[in-house]
Amino acid sequence: FEMPADRHESGVKGVVACRFCLYDRSFCFVNCHFNADTSHTDEHSARHLEERIQQMQHALRSIEFKLNDQLLHPLAAHRVVFLLGDTNMRLTRPEKFDSWVGWKDYVEKCIEVGDFKSLIAHDQLRAAVNDPK
Incomplete structure (x- = not known):
């Protein structure tokens, strides 16, 4: 899925996820790009951090895979999840x-x-x- 561009129009942010199974173990790789903190005050930095945390939580809750068996496999159902990319956390x-x-x-x-x-x-x-x- 895709998240809207940030207010600075610096580009589209989003998340891509893929999964695979190796024997009876399931693995998921999540690559993300969240909004950067461009503020110069502690108050704005705290607000931007909260926005990034909400983006991450939304992304991780929303990821699910529909397989040939038509069952939904949410992110939490995987044995191992790797979070990669630019979270813009500091x-x-x-x-x-x-x-x-x-x-x-x-x-x-x-x-x-x-x-x-x-x-x-x-x-x-x-x-x-x-x-x-």
């Missing part, structure tokens, strides 16, 4: 950082020393996938 800046510059410096230092665990805690995609909504 690292959320914690409130303890007063400026984007301080946050950027912190992120760069974490990358330099290989401290990715500290960054994963702020990963928008991980938070969205783990949210039980």
